Amino acid sequence: MREAMLALLAKEPAHGYELRQRLTQALGPIGEVLSPGQVYITLSRMERAGLVRGDHVPQSAAPDKKVYEVTAEGREHVASWLLDLSWPKVAPVDFHLKLVAAAATGLADPVSLIDAQRRDLLRRLRDVQHLARDASADEDAILILEGTALRLQADIKWLEACERRWTTGRSS
């Protein structure tokens, strides 16, 4: 979530409310669980960490609003997040936001990110299958490896659905 917010700010500066709107737009109904408080807290934490910079913009009929823009350090953080392939704790919502952010910022091609992620997960699955063949005598090891393999398969299949989402309108 934090990185997705940062990426959306990398596209263009926004104040908290706008940013929350963009996030909820990217998530559909799932975005409704995103509270304004969560967005503001994350923004101020990122400001303290030096990833964003907030500027007060005076308004005529309302209190000042704070517009956030990403710092050079924040931009670097976004770039490395987009290319990071670590997966075990990644929820579908996080990966989806990563693809949205990649497309919005133009910092990476969503389909390439999907390909890279699939490659990484297939490598893991290949390793797990090999371990399972070597460990065929140990029931507990097989059980654990089977669970790992099933999760990887599910994730790889889900990436196919992501690919369809990001290639519609492109293919002939």
Added chain:
Amino acid sequence: MTSFVLQAKGLSRHYDGDGVRVRAVDSIDLTVEHGEAVSVMGPSGCGKSTLLHLLGGLERPTAGELWLGGQRVDQLSQTGWARLRRRSVGFVFQAFHLVDELSAVENVELPALLVGVGRRQARAKALGLLERLGVANRAGYLPDRLSGGERQRVALARALVNQPLLVLADEPTGNLDSAATAEILRLFAEVHEAGQTLLVVTHDPRVAASADRLLTMRDGSIVEDVRLESGLSRLALLAQVAGWEP
């Protein structure tokens, strides 16, 4: 002889219809070396089955060159291809394609008989393969009395009987349940370890992950060609499985 089992240069299959040119396979360059196991993935309609058909001579390219075991084959006649295919290419299909009227062992020995192997020797080879693939006890059964997994094992035996240069498989686990898939995967792995060159088109992540090399196709082209070996030590792999990644 060259160590390339297969080499394609600019291999294409275009269809013209309704004023639209469909590039089912579009200018593919591909080299497969002896003993490699290659999987091909890609969304439906990306051209991966057409590619497999081109590589096995079931369809003709509209452009490009194709070599099989050092021989140029894209210009071969229908009968030339039929002769070459019997000796050099084994096929495994999603729907098995066994001859319903022949028993398991007769299905397996048929390609051997067609290339002139003697009856007794063909029978011995077929039985040996059925034994190796764990279905020797089904040798006398007609295909409709076999389970899906057994049929695919018979089909794999048939593909291997003439010790082909290359085995081409199109969704070999597409009609199998999870247990039968695991069994077929184990057998493919054994066959591969024995030195057989394999090219498998698949949607199934398990099948794709069992190869050494992955090709990804999109819109008739290969968009990615990567090795799948991670090169990690066994301990590092186990740590990864346990979720204790460094």
